[in-house]
Amino acid sequence: MLYDYPVKSICKELADLGIGQFPLVIGTVYGIKPLFDTWIPIQAYNKLKSACKNYNLLCQPDCMFVEPTKKELTTSIGARFLTTTKFKGLPFDPNRKEGMVHVFISRYRKSIFNAHRFGWYPLIIRKRVIDKPFIDHLRFGEVLGYPNCCIEFFNSFNKFGMSTPYESYKKTKGALSYYCNNILNHIGYSYIHHHPCSFNCKKTIDIAKQTEEVIMEKEPEYAHEIRKALKLPIINFAEKISYVFEGRTKNGYLHYSKFKFIGHPRDDKYRIKFCQGNRIKVKDDEIIIYNDKKLVQTIKKKRPFDGFLLEFD
């Protein structure tokens, strides 16, 4: 199955730490991306810090994220307005035994300084959701090197009750470029992390191409693997809920042999249904699954973006 390519040489010491969104780490090492932020388990923090040193990168902790209890999520003031990142924030403490550390990695001291000012997430702190002002989203996007057009887009369309990938899709004129495929970023196969203002945003393509060139030069096998993965058909249900299919679309049908779920295991609702088929028709109001000619399952949709097809070229 795809998506288990082991990095052999490029930035190997960092790859061995299992950091997600690895092409972005490479972009940061080679100065294409000014700053990278990620979450790592507290146990891996010291290793990451020393690996970064070997690549001339600065690595600084921000805060720690701990999963809130169900009660905290439902009783915290404002929790229902959180979109996808739902964690309880605590100050960084190297002696803590569990939790994830939010870290900033960059070649530049100034980027780290600005990341501390603007790079925070809406969090539950003392039973209240602390939301982030609009301007900090804009500024953090700049610190991360996102194109301006995409920062503006994110601030207009990353809202509760909306599908950001669907908004990017609607704004795409012509073919979807695989350079702009951000859906696979959590399994290490995207060149970008931001939501592109369209799936063929020129500025995004420029950045992604530079990273691809570096990987193509240092470890071509990896670059080819990434390209192959980014071009596979995807059915997206929400920002962090997608299924990627080994297969292709033909005459309006998605033909597949295997698939992979991308997201938190609790959201993997359609595995059993997709397992039963080998051909899918995606419509605005339903998804129909066939096994050869026989209809085996349907998934009813309330909105067009509750499972829509994306195929990048």
Ligand SMILES: [Zn+2]
């Ligand atoms: Zn853009």
